[in-house]
Amino acid sequence: MEVFDYEVAVVGGSHAGLAAAHTLGRSKRSTIVFDTGNPRNKAASRSHNFSAHDGTSPDALRSLAQQQLQQFPHVRYSQQPVTEISISGAGYRLTVDEHDTVEVRKVILATGVTDHLLPIEGLIELWGNKVFHCIYCHGWEARDQPALVLVKGAIAWEVAMTISQWNSQLTFLLHGSAIEDTAKKEQLLQRGWKLVETPVVRVIEQEGEVVAWLADGQVVSGPVAYSKPVRVQFNNELAGMLGCEMSKSGSVLTDAGMQTSVPGVFACGDLSHPGYHQVSEAISTGHKAAAFCNNQLCMEDFVK
Numbered sequence: 001m002e003v004f005d006y007e008v009a010v011v012g013g014s015h016a017g018l019a020a021a022h023t024l025g026r027s028k029r030s031t032i033v034f035d036t037g038n039p040r041n042k043a044a045s046r047s048h049n050f051s052a053h054d055g056t057s058p059d060a061l062r063s064l065a066q067q068q069l070q071q072f073p074h075v076r077y078s079q080q081p082v083t084e085i086s087i088s089g090a091g092y093r094l095t096v097d098e099h100d101t102v103e104v105r106k107v108i109l110a111t112g113v114t115d116h117l118l119p120i121e122g123l124i125e126l127w128g129n130k131v132f133h134c135i136y137c138h139g140w141e142a143r144d145q146p147a148l149v150l151v152k153g154a155i156a157w158e159v160a161m162t163i164s165q166w167n168s169q170l171t172f173l174l175h176g177s178a179i180e181d182t183a184k185k186e187q188l189l190q191r192g193w194k195l196v197e198t199p200v201v202r203v204i205e206q207e208g209e210v211v212a213w214l215a216d217g218q219v220v221s222g223p224v225a226y227s228k229p230v231r232v233q234f235n236n237e238l239a240g241m242l243g244c245e246m247s248k249s250g251s252v253l254t255d256a257g258m259q260t261s262v263p264g265v266f267a268c269g270d271l272s273h274p275g276y277h278q279v280s281e282a283i284s285t286g287h288k289a290a291a292f293c294n295n296q297l298c299m300e301d302f303v304k
């Protein structure tokens with residue numbers, strides 16, 4: 001009989017992974033959670049659009065979830081990275097921090113995504129608190145104020161279409177790009193919105209405003225700003241090592257119970273959806289992945 005160190009390994013211990021561990025804890029499953037402490041919303045001081053928790057800081061949500069895990073002595077939390085993973089007998093072998101190994105029966109991947117921002121000085125410092133990427137997360141707080149929209153090229157029109165529900169006075173900073181589609185460009189200009197094509201050199205917060213310095217010396221400012229990552233990179237390396245099927249964008253495909261194309265391997269949170277990335281969804285899919293994972297273990301043990 002194979003001997004396992006834990007029944008389940010959860011890789012990624014932010015909103016999705018902590019929710020998965022919670023359900024596994026309640027299911028009396030010996031579980032190890034690995035987390036490198038780099039969640040996507042770490043820059044944001046408040047998290048919104050999560051009924052009953054609106055406005056709570058993301059760190060406070062995670063701390064409470066971690067605290068609640070302490071009631072389950074069979075759930076362990078490690079801050080080490082999982083660097084490799086492979087199928088091993090009836091389970092999986094995880095390499096931790098490149099040297100230790102852990103053998104488990106099931107795996108839940110909750111490794112999230114990484115945002116690559118426009119390479120503009122100061123942007124990273126304002127990200128999540130003064131420069132927003134998601135209208136559902138921050139649109140209400142930024143509503144009805146003149147807004148800067150810092151994006152490149154064609155995406156400006158897509159962003160404008162949704163932001164205009166919240167903000168009616170927009171200035172687009174296209175950072176050295178142009179909107180090539182003349183009909184779409186005209187739609188933005190007709191609303192009286194400004195399109196600035198000059199590259200942005202630096203952004204800072206000054207007296208509550210976002211101030212952008214342009215390459216030609218102009219300065220543009222507004223009380224709020226939106227931007228979009230130039231690339232959202234799915235942290236799918238471990239899923240790739242296991243041979244999990246993925247979407248074109250790199251999200252890990254799952255069935256309705258969050259199981260990937262590799263039996264016994266589940267995915268949840270931002271990793272498991274190409275674009276709907278919200279704390280509530282991460283938590284919901286985390287709980288769901290764990291319940292279906294536990295069902296699978298129950299079934300295997302019951303018919304043994």
Ligand SMILES: Cc1cc2nc3c(=O)[nH]c(=O)nc-3n(C[C@H](O)[C@H](O)[C@H](O)COP(=O)(O)OP(=O)(O)OC[C@H]3O[C@@H](n4cnc5c(N)ncnc54)[C@H](O)[C@@H]3O)c2cc1C
Nearest residue numbers: 012014016036038040041048082112128137269270278279
């Ligand atoms: C600035 C900003 C603000 C946001 N605000 C909101 C908001 O107000 N409301 C809302 O609903 N959503 C918001 N979001 C979206 C939200 O952050 C994500 O939907 C949510 O964090 C997804 O949770 P997750 O657990 O799937 O991934 P993450 O929170 O990104 O966590 C993934 C975790 O996995 C760990 N990890 C990765 N690889 C490994 C590995 N190999 N080994 C061990 N650990 C690993 C990482 O360190 C990280 O801790 C915001 C996003 C951003 C960028």
